[in-house]
Amino acid sequence: MREQLLTDFDKIISDSKFSNNDIEHKRKSLNKFIENGFPTKKNEDWKFLDIGRIIDKNIGQLDFYNNYSSQNKIDTSIFVKGLEHNKIVFVNGRIEKIDLKHEENNKIEIKEESKSINKFNNINSLINLNNALTNKHYTITTKSGYSLKKPLIIYHSTTNSIYKKNINLRLDFKLEKNSSLKLIDYFYDDSNDNFLNIFYSFDLAKDSILKNYKIDHKDNKNLKYSYNHIDQSENSLSETFILSSGSSYLKHEINCNLNEKYSSAFVNGILKLDDLKNHEIKTNINHLNENTKSYQLVKSVLGKASKAAYQGKISVNSIAQKTDGYQLSKCILLDKTSEFNAKPELEIYADDVKCSHGSASGSLNEDSIFYLMSRGLNYEQSKELLINGFLLDVIEKITDSETKNLIKNTLGLKE
Amino acid sequence: MLKINNLNAKIEKKTILNNFSLNINPGEVHAIMGPNGSGKSTLSNILSGKKGYEVTGEILFENKNLFELETEERAHKGIFLAFQYPLEIPGVNTNIFLKTSLNAIRRAKGEKELDAIEFLNLVKEKAKNLKFDEEKLNRQLNVGFSGGEKKKNEILQMSILNPKLSILDETDSGLDIDALRVVADGVNALRKKNNSFLIITHYQRLLDYIKPDFVHVLINGKITKSGGPELALELEKKGYENFN
Known part of the structure; x- marks a missing residue:
């Protein structure tokens, strides 16, 4: 892998217009990655989703270089219908379209820059890989006092022209004072056996x-890692919702710093898996100031030898009095072949805080199924009704009604 | 309509029903009374097709072998069980559930499915008759309902689905006198020459409001005595011990 990485890195650098400083930094990140390699379950953070082994077993040798000189065709049929939106379209990791037609001029700005390239060092091995190999760095800024009129959907689409590729993608978002952004990440894969490494930072x-909704619903055999770093100032609010279902392997990581008072973070998610899929949500919410609040609810429905994990950590700094932190995970195992792991962690150094966590998993209630069947519904309908009912309360946490409907439709929840 | 011949039922090797036989003709109301553990609920579960019982004997419903039918097929054929403990189903809207259920049964019977407006008109009328708070129909099925509301909801479902054979498993337990009257009115409104009822109860109280044609005493999985409505009064006076 080392030789391949070094060759591919040189190709990426020769294609790009990075400054010497940037290149130096990227090379450092690359060396760091080479030193540590892909994370494996030896690392506690990766014990439920051993990415090193998944790559070895399912993908083999990855190709780290992507030729971004030629344009990809956009398949417009993948666009979300019935919801007016702005869009940024990635096809195989290359930005093919930016369309902000619903917004006022100069109120949302997309710039290619590498200012923050130095900011996130050594978070983990995959972020090092991302820092080393991303060919472009974009910063998307929502200007002071402006609220986007329509959501911005970022389409992460892939086509079958890529195979055994590693794609690294980096976006930095800045939300200026009193601004708001609704951001939907919409994954649509027509490819298999690739590794997509997506790193977002939010300020x-x-x-x-900030409302960030992530939808991965279309079946595909790719491996994905999505890392959100969120820094929050006074009285800011972040809402993250994850619908994780389509990819073979997918790990979401949310690292959120509630830096100033009255900031709050909400992370809700659904892991709905079958066919040997393995997904994980890992969160790290850092309460770093007084009167900060976090709330997390993750619901999983697992069948057919699928595996899911939820690792939720709440850390409360010694000065973060009056913290309110909550996390709950519930899982339905549809059969004996599926597996769910929960690892809640509370690390509290302040004394006047309210923090709680809970986790429960079990099978569908057969008495409830009997009740529904005695009213004329067949087994499958009864099961579906119970599963949809189980998922409904986490969907109800979505505060944007249009997105809520989009997610309900995606899951086939009928009104 | 319903013929049960020599039904034996075991659960984990324990005999619950023991050579149980019963005939219900169209239009008849039968009451089965018995002490705790006599097999009353097992009987209603088996009639509705609940799994987990080891059964022998025969149950014919309109001359069809019930053991060959799944729970939902029995519902399609017109068997309804009002549960002793109606289940709470979180996240499932009561109205949507009722419509799904009614249309599943109508579809199976080859009848036209009701659209949203037709359904709402029907449900409104039935809810009004049962003095059932319509607002509750927009809530999650039985979630946060009181015991009485859950039982009323069972009777509401029954009146909407209009079954041929309704089995009421201790529907009266936990009801106050007003609710009892409403439930009885609901049942009486459905009494027609082709609709039959099997009312399972501990107490004679309900039978003051729903006059049965036959009363059976069930003890240790067996009918020990059958008679007319007067048998219920006798039971109330003498207790079950004298019927063993």
Whole structure:
């Protein structure tokens, strides 16, 4: 892998226009990655989703270089219908379209820059890989006082022209004072056996609101890692919702710093898996100031030898009095072949806080199925009704009604 | 309509029903009374097709072998069980559930499915008759309902689905006198020459409001005595011990 990485890295650098400083930094990140390699379950954080082994077993040798000189065709049929939206379209990791037609000029800005390239070092091995190999760095800024009129959907689409590729993608979002952004990440894969490594950083200024909804629903055999770093200032709010279902392997990581008072973070998610899929949500919410709040609810429905994990950590700094932290995980195992792991962690150094966690998993209640069947519904319908009912309360946490409907439709929840 | 011949039922090797036989003709109301553990609920579960019992004997419903039918097929054929403990189904809207259920049965019978407006008109009328708070129909099925509301909801479902054979498993338990009257009115409104009822109860109280044609005493999985409505009064006076 080392030789391949070094060759591919040189090709990426020669294609790009990075400054010497940037290249130096990227090379450092690359060396760090080479030193540590892909994370494996020897690392506690990766014990439920051993990415090193998954790559060895399912993909083999990855190709780290992507030729971004030629344009990819956009398949417009993948666009979300019935919801007016702005879009950024990635096809195989290359930005093919930016369309912000619903917004006022200069109120949302997309710039290619590498200012923050130095900011996130050594978070983990995959972020090092991302830092080393991303060919472009974009910063998307929502200007002070502006609220996007329509959501921005980022389409992460792949086509079958890529195979055994590693794609690294990096976006930095800045929400200026009192601004708000609704961001939907919409994954659509027509490819298999690739590794997509997506790193977002968010900087939320005072009174700003971020809503980030991630939808991975279309079946595909790719491996994905999605890392969100969120920094929050006073009275800012972040809402993250994850619908994780389509990819063979997918790990979401949310690292959120509630840096200033009255900031709050909500992370809700659904892991709905079958066919040997393995997904994970890992969160790290850092309460770093007074009167900060976090709330997390993750619901999983697992069948057919699938595996899911939820690792939720709440850390409360010694000065973060009046913290309110909550996390709950519930899972339905549809058969004996599926597996769910929960690892809640609370690390509390302040004394006046309210923190709680809970986790429960079990099978569908056969008495409930009998009740529904005695009213004329067949087994499958009864099961579906119970599963949808189980998932409904986490969907109800979505505060944007249009997105809520989109997710309900995606899951086939009928009104 | 319903013929049960020599039904034996075991659960984990324990005999619950022991050579149980019963005939219910169209239009008849039968009451089965018995002490705790006599097999009353097992009987209603087996009639509705609940799994987990080891059974022998025969149950014919309109001359069809019930053991060959799944729970939902029995519902399609017109068997309804009002549960002793109606289940709470979180996240499932009561109205949507009722419509799904009614249309599943109508579809199976080859009848036209009701659209949203037709359904709402029907449900409104039935809810009104049962003095059932319509607002509750927009809530999650039985979630946060009181015991009485859950039982009323069972009777509401029964009146909407209009079954041929309704089995009421201790529907009266936990009901106050007003609710009892409403439930009885609901049942009486459905009494027609082709609709039959099997009412399972501990107490004679309900039978003051729903006059049965036959009363059976069930003890240790067996009918020990059958008679007319007067048998219920006798039971109330003498207790079950004298019928063993």
